[in-house]
Amino acid sequence: QLQLQESGPGLVKPSETLSLTCTVSGGSISSSSYYWGWIRQPPGKGLEWIGSIYYSGITYYNPSLKSRVTISVDTSKSQFSLNLSSVTAADTAVYHCARHQYDLWSGYCDYWGQGTLVTASS
């Protein structure tokens, strides 16, 4: 059974960079069928897609976050990572990693990590 697990600091100071890692187990991060990505959810609010990455390094980012987001992949460790720079209180959220599937007519996330709460506060 595929599992994804987020890890990283739960507290980040404003103006600093949020860094999280997602470890994939029970399946190959190098599969040609999938992308891997991040979705966040501010407390009491809805889901916001952040971006996704292919095992080769091809990335897609939410245009509203693109200037601050970097997603990278390390296939040797079966991990992919999120960096979000210049954080503010508005970036406080539960951050989920998820496996993405795309075809000509759809895109969706079929496996999700439990999520990790990151608070931006001094």
Add this chain to the structure above:
Amino acid sequence: SSELTQDPAVSVALGQTVRITCQGDSLRSYYASWYQQKAGQAPVLVIYAKNNRPSGIPDRFSGSSSGNTASLTITGAQAEDEADYYCNSRDSSDNLYLVFGGGTKLTVL
């Protein structure tokens, strides 16, 4: 980028049928998928690519689409179906962006 609009809250009597809708321009080009999220838990995919159920999802969940509107129907709602439901689709651009709706809180009475 595209936006998907959902009603904030819907209620249904136990055992009855409920439809949750999602509207947006991207749905004219791409199929919606649907997620169930219970309090404190990660979202769970319940319908993908318009009307496909992942393994383990009860057949009382179904999806449909018409024009710019996608719908999730729960036929014979159970108490355990009380949750937040989110739709998503690909963005209407040619890139592999995803967009999510704002979510619908389903209450089973």
